[in-house]
Amino acid sequence: MAAPMDVSGENVRKFIKQGAEAKVYAENFYGRPCISKERFSKGYRHPTLDKSLTLQRLKAEIRAMSKCRNLGIPVPTLYFVDTSTSTFYMEEIVNSQTVRDYIVSIQTSDPDGAMQKLSPLAEKIGKILSKMHCGKVIHGDLTTSNMLLRGDPSDLDIVLIDFGLSFSEGLAEDKGVDLYVFERALLSTHPNTEELFKVVIEAYKKENVKESADAISKLDEVRMRGRKRTMVG
Amino acid sequence: MGRLVTGAENPTVLYVSGGNTQVIAYLQRRYRIFGETIDIAVGNCLDRFARVLKLSNDPSPGYNIEQLAKRGKKFLELPYAVKGMDVSFSGLLSYIEEKAPGLVESGEYTPEDLCFSLQETVFAMLVEITERAMAHCGSQEVMIVGGVGCNERLQQMMEVMAKERGALLYATDERFCIDNGAMIAQAGYLMYKSGQTTPLVDTWCTQRFRTDEVEVTWRD
Ligand SMILES: Nc1ncnc2c1ncn2[C@@H]1O[C@H](COP(=O)(O)OP(=O)(O)OP(=O)(O)O)[C@@H](O)[C@H]1O
Ligand SMILES: [Mg+2]
Numbered sequence: 076m077a078a079p080m081d082v083s084g085e086n087v088r089k090f091i092k093q094g095a096e097a098k099v100y101a102e103n104f105y106g107r108p109c110i111s112k113e114r115f116s117k118g119y120r121h122p123t124l125d126k127s128l129t130l131q132r133l134k135a136e137i138r139a140m141s142k143c144r145n146l147g148i149p150v151p152t153l154y155f156v157d158t159s160t161s162t163f164y165m166e167e168i169v170n171s172q173t174v175r176d177y178i179v180s181i182q183t184s185d186p187d188g189a190m191q192k193l194s195p196l197a198e199k200i201g202k203i204l205s206k207m208h209c210g211k212v213i214h215g216d217l218t219t220s221n222m223l224l225r226g227d228p229s230d231l232d233i234v235l236i237d238f239g240l241s242f243s244e245g246l247a248e249d250k251g252v253d254l255y256v257f258e259r260a261l262l263s264t265h266p267n268t269e270e271l272f273k274v275v276i277e278a279y280k281k282e283n284v285k286e287s288a289d290a291i292s293k294l295d296e297v298r299m300r301g302r303k304r305t306m307v308g
Numbered sequence: 309m310g311r312l313v314t315g316a317e318n319p320t321v322l323y324v325s326g327g328n329t330q331v332i333a334y335l336q337r338r339y340r341i342f343g344e345t346i347d348i349a350v351g352n353c354l355d356r357f358a359r360v361l362k363l364s365n366d367p368s369p370g371y372n373i374e375q376l377a378k379r380g381k382k383f384l385e386l387p388y389a390v391k392g393m394d395v396s397f398s399g400l401l402s403y404i405e406e407k408a409p410g411l412v413e414s415g416e417y418t419p420e421d422l423c424f425s426l427q428e429t430v431f432a433m434l435v436e437i438t439e440r441a442m443a444h445c446g447s448q449e450v451m452i453v454g455g456v457g458c459n460e461r462l463q464q465m466m467e468v469m470a471k472e473r474g475a476l477l478y479a480t481d482e483r484f485c486i487d488n489g490a491m492i493a494q495a496g497y498l499m500y501k502s503g504q505t506t507p508l509v510d511t512w513c514t515q516r517f518r519t520d521e522v523e524v525t526w527r528d
Pocket of ligand 1: 093096097099169216237239
């Protein structure tokens, strides 16, 4: 298959963002708005490790995206994978913002009412994560930047992205750690969101009472491990 | 403390020692922990591996691993566990603890190779979570503190990462990496200057505070 860029004569690759390990571009895939994500090599890593991680993450990302799609969890549609450049092409979620930007904008415009305004969103997040974990997908990098809100924020149309650290696993320990990573990311990025995280967890439980119990007790356990660690250097 | 010695403005800090592994950045009056280990500290992981190889404790197990690693050539792929901005070392440690004796005995890998592979892997994890935190906070400065921060290979890897992102690595030298007394004195001085005082009788030392528990009154 020819590289998709060759087909559209007027494809312009627009650089969007450089994350920790990938460059993200907006372009055009046979006339559709598309996002491409290219993992680049890291000079600080041993070449063997570098190659292995880059390929592993590309594979993990596309595998989890198709799994989530089958589970009915909204993710961008995958268009094309090019292992030679460690790049994949996916649907651009147009008319969207990150959950991070949305939370920041609400917390800035209405600090006192923020908790109440953001509650339905937190509930929706809990529900999606529960569904994802029941389908044995561990995201691996849950942050508010890796969740997009499509269209009107009150529609709560959340699209999950950035599955490079994901893996397929049904163990409670992995689910607990996944939730812990999200809690830490939420609290460190958005001050005063402890209550909001509780809403996430309540909804997570409610979505699947049977399977969520173990994951949540693991979450508590992982938290305790953190607190017990002394600061003695 | 690190800021005083290096003149850095607002760096992302990797704090790595025998008991701690944290990525710290300053946001809204608190040093916030963006990443940390979810099980054992990196220094602990290195020390325990040194015991497997029966390396000496003089001057420190970590130093001896570093010296052996310099002569290692053959890279063994080890479990690599980055979870968001957190890391986990326990899986890697049990893997290498179990495999090491056999690999050395069969001559497939030398102890030098194993030290090299271990360092390359754990340091790559540390540099990666530091880079993730920098990307997350939009930070262009980075600093390493704590005992493991003395490792030259870790500093070198961090330097390469910083260069690739157009950021700056601030080095704190050995004297300050490990001198807790000087760090406490500097923190006390800054608190005093910001008007936060404690009568001498009520003043004592505790290591109990977690990095993010203390309200920072001496910075904006
Ligand atoms: N399909 C998409 N539609 C619209 N925007 C997207 C899409 N994919 C990514 N983005 C935007 O690009 C940003 C970065 O994407 P992503 O999270 O996949 O990469 P990253 O964080 O750099 O990756 P990594 O964490 O692997 O280094 C997102 O936060 C989002 O703003
Ligand atoms: Mg991301």
